[in-house]
Amino acid sequence: MAELREELKEKIIEQLSLEDIEIGEIGDDDPLFGDGLGLDSIDALELIVLLEKDYGIKLKDPKEGKAIFESVGVMADYISKHRTK
């Protein structure tokens, strides 16, 4: 699971062009939106595509993303349970 979390942090930084942020600066439980990393609604769409492309998870209801994208830790849990690739 720790490996998946690190992988996710790397992908989030790359996919969302968070150039000034290092992997070590993102805590497993830090909120991704709002006061944490400060991601916005466009980033949420990017994350939905990332889930489908890299882990084969297609969110049927985009509203699900609100809970799944709470933090890297929550994302990693969800991916490990639902991934198809």
Next chain:
Amino acid sequence: MSGCYINGIATITAQPTTDPNNFLEDVIAFDEVIFRATDPDYKAYIKPSAMRRMSKSVKMGVTTSKIALASSCIEMPDAIITGTGMGCKQDSEKFLEKILHNDEQFLTPTLFIQSTHNTVGGQIALGLGCKAYNVTYVQGAVSFETSIIDAHLMLSESPEKNILVGGIDEIAKNSTLLHTLDGHIKNKNINVLDLLDSNSKGTVCSEGATFVVLGSERKENSLAKIVDIETKNAATPDEIKKDIEKFIDRQGLSINDIDAIVLGNNGDIDFDHYYKNLQNSIFSEKEQLCYKHVIGEYHTASAVGFWIASKIFETNKVPSVLKVNNISAQNHKNILLYNQYRAKNHSIALLQRC
């Protein structure tokens, strides 16, 4: 036409033109035919959270618009009008590459949103919270001039407005390569300062952004008056000469009243005769200035001519690197600009000291 004053101006080019204390005194002699803009410290103008999605043209455009607005003491413009020949090419290319790479699936929104021609105007408006008129003109090498004409018309209807007008174009890997393959860009590297004597086909390619703040009334910080501007899609060199004579006559002036001409020579042996035809005839006794051997060619490079004329009025100095003949004007009251690209999209503009 109603008054149209440049009350603020800024440009990012391959040279360090955002440095207010360096009016092309120290220039970089590029040894390539494709060279990028010299970046200012973008972080001083754009929040990191906003900048992370921005391509070069957006960063250049947002930054120059902020510098121009600050120099004009205007916080919120009444309109934003941008011109671009090719728009946000970098993100367009990345988007297309992803379509190919991902087999037309998993397309993300950011690159699509950022790849349109009006991205720069949109990002400036978002940053300012400006919900006013916002239009982008895509008219090849007269994109900037068309934007100025639109602003000029708006000022004639609403003289109280302050209008932000800009021209932006960026280098992108694949589309720039195509222009090398089709011969629009020279196939051998040269020292760019020797561009005008290169005696070969094609030109050099660069990028940049120039923004002006226009108003209908002269202010303390006004840099120049745009007396008139005219564009033409296609014409022969002799037709252009006649058009310029008519243009000057229409202002109630004669060739004698023109102190300097700023020309868009780009070292392409196939098309520089448009400029030479003027340099060797009606303007042979006038100060002649060129700038594309310093900042390169791109569709909105002609906007830099407006910046040069404004800086000459402001500083009363003419950078020696721009001079292409031995004639120096005693003082500069009227400066004429002429530009074309590959015999198309001709523009004539008259700027006056104010």
